[in-house]
Amino acid sequence: MKPDLREALQSRILIGDGAMGTYLYQMGFPVGISYEELNLLKPEVIAEVHRRYYEAGARFIETNTFSANREKLSKYGLENEVEAINRAGVELARKAVGDDAYVIGSIGSIRAGKRKNIRTAKVKEDLKQQIDILIDAKVDGLLFESFYDLEELLLAVKIVRKTSMIPVICQFATEGTGTTQDGFTLPDAFAKLQHAGADVIGFNCRSGPNGLLRSLEKVAGMQDIPFSIFPNAGIPDYVDGQYRYAATPQYFAESALKFADLGARIIGGCCGTTPEHIAEMSKAIAGYVPSGTQAGDQPEQAGFAPLRLIEKDAEHEQPVPAPKAEPTLVDLVKQRHTVIVELDPPRDLDIGKFMEGAKALKEVHVDALTMADNSLAVTRMSNLALGYLVKEQHDLRPLIHIACRDRNMIGTQSHMMGLHALGIDHVLAVTGDPARFGDLPGSSSVYDLTSFEIIRMIKQLNEGIAFSGKALKKKANFIVGAAFNPNVKYLEKAVQRLERKVEAGADYIMTQPVYDPELIVKIHEATKHIDTPIFIGIMPLASGNNAEYLHNEVPGIQLSDEVRARMAGLKGEEGRAMGVQIAKELLDVAMKYFNGIYFMTPFLSYDMTVQLTRYVWEKANRRDFHLYPLTK
Incomplete structure (x- = not known):
């Protein structure tokens, strides 16, 4: 018994x-x-x-x-x-x-x-x-x-x-x-x-x-x-x-x-x-x-x-075309290496470190600062508000993520109209992680739109047509990005999904972080028939624990055995230094095949992405920054 x-x-x-x-x-x-x-x-x-x-x-x-x-x-x-x-x-x-x-x-x-x-x-x-x-x-x-x-x-x-x-x-x-x-x-x-x-x-x-x-x-x-x-x-x-x-x-x-x-x-x-x-x-x-x-x-x-204790052809008035804008990221990446850096909006009301990071990244001439939309369904400060502050205070182009999870079609169109009014025209359309796995599990996941549908709807605003099909008095000028996860068993299936996003109207692609140089080459081979520019995602690792967490618990991220072994047991400055070194080795390969580079900043440690941005410019031999329209 x-x-x-x-x-x-x-x-x-x-x-x-x-x-x-x-x-x-x-x-x-x-x-x-x-x-x-x-x-x-x-x-x-x-x-x-x-x-x-x-x-x-x-x-x-x-x-x-x-x-x-x-x-x-x-x-x-x-x-x-x-x-x-x-x-x-x-x-x-x-x-x-x-x-x-x-x-x-x-x-x-x-x-x-x-x-x-x-x-x-x-x-x-x-x-x-x-x-x-x-x-x-x-x-x-x-x-x-x-x-x-x-x-x-x-x-x-x-x-x-x-x-x-x-x-x-x-x-x-x-x-x-x-x-x-x-x-x-x-x-x-x-x-x-x-x-x-x-x-x-x-x-x-x-x-x-x-x-x-x-x-x-x-x-x-x-x-x-x-x-x-x-x-x-x-x-x-x-x-x-x-x-x-x-x-x-x-x-x-x-x-x-x-x-x-x-x-x-x-x-x-x-x-x-x-x-x-x-x-x-x-x-x-x-x-x-x-x-x-x-x-x-x-x-x-x-x-x-x-125990050990221890789509719409509605009749409408001809809308006023959007004013001619500065060169877009798509324009830039077709000419030269282009750097996007992601900086997480804060989970509290203090934006001091975020704005310091934005300033530091502006000083090393990143081409855009991108901000997620409550990633992993965790509540963060509005990326719309921070995008406006970044644009106004640091003259740095904001790239705003738009998740299908948090807003119904009414809220999504309203949100996009607000972005247009603020002069923020670069966005990334994503599905968004389910709300029940975030910090407010009792909240609802809306998902009125899929990532394919939201791309089409946003591009529809560029035609001067509302989501409802009614005419708008002006045309928007959104440049819409789509997400791509290459860390999958069958890359060809992921590419087929990517092709559907391009068909829906995606202007550029941003990938999940990649930690395998061989995979970067495979991505190039699998997507070279796609004319839409791709920004390869690289997120420097901060520690051994960070590496294991990302590999085992975060969807869409997969580390190679070699990277995990190199990061094992490292923490603090030693861990960050190894993370930057691994990222540089990835850049050595990525820059041969892709002009677009997308850095993700871990834990607001923007000094890491500052170092990596400088490394890109050094490799690209880009010294005369005044020759290029860097930000706006």
Whole structure:
């Protein structure tokens, strides 16, 4: 007979299972259905998922009941099936795994980060209903996961502790900010939950291993309560209508050891993880030896390891043509090497360092400063406002990213009209990362337009036609760029997608960062039939950890084994110096094949992109800057 979960965690690390929802999605079940209803409709499928995780080494098995509360089920007309779905979820998990596994009742947040959308009395009522059913169904513990607010999580724990001493695990969804969404510091939130009766506290979702590791570091001194960690498999990429995750099983194995060093006692996976991720973590943890002990001091069991604390032809008036503009980036890149530098807008209200960076980049004659549109769905200062300031204060051409995610068609046209009024005419049209993976997961992803459609719509403004097809009194003069990700298995398919963007009207192309000289040559060969100029993306690496994070967790970025090996273990000035050196070697190849160079500045370290811009001009033998229209 296995010990109580709390007793087991005193001396063992317990391997948790991985994702249920995204794994079912990978198996072919579409978004938009209730995955919890599959407990009743497809019980054999749910049982098989549990069995796969168990065979991979998981001994902490979550029931498929994350959204099986009355509020969430009511969206599918299933509000009267709460008890049936939850009881089936427990029974399926119990029968699918061995007696040595702990079957844990999974309960998700009802508010899901939208703090004012449901009355507290309703939240309490729905939580209590699910809690009572799962306890009565004899689960080995309760897992409250993906909670954003301390208030709702405390409410859940207090409901349990009024009637039961069942083990309770509480997990926040966080991205490493150090606070809950309702403003409590993580140490304070952990202390309040422990006082309320939580047995294990930790993090899941929102971030990959890197982000949750940062969160765990903020509370690692609280060694009197076990931690649990269930990261996502990086940030999802949306490719050809499907979500895909980049983090590999091996990366998860390495991360599991780091979590163990910080005192994590339950380690599993969240969105995007699979039995393969769990299997690799299980292997890594099985060989984990605590400080001061020797391998073999304690018997090994599967799933455990010793603990170490440590288009439109509308009739309309002839619009007034746009005034003749300065030479565009497209004009320049067809004549000479041309440099675009990306500088991230700040996440707070202080623009001092950003403007210092813009000034420094102006002084080395970059041709444009480009600003993302809340990249990775993280809220940043308006790039429109910063673009205007850069243009007015530093006479530097702004290139503004426009994401389909944040604005509907009304807002997008309004935004473009505002850019036109400010004299900002260079933009990059991108899809945008899904909002639910950013810092405000309760917000909506709009996606009224695809990246292809938004390119066509913006070019339509250049014809003096509104998105609605009505005539405008003037023509805009937008130069529209498109994004291109060459870091894919089948480059020819990515090029076919790129060709569609060119057909939609893209004037130039900006690639994701490339870290392999051979890939640069392949890009040239694969795209030389395309007349549209391409700016090769190069982002200098700042440290070994930065390299691993980008490779494993950020969609669209892939580093070569050689680059990762060269960056391994480096940090600080040493890491930045190596990052610049690697970027220069990439430039040696890129400048042979492409006039367009697109630098991305890591962590606002603009001194790195300043160095690289100078390097481009030196290689191009460009000394007489007055001969060229550099900026505007």
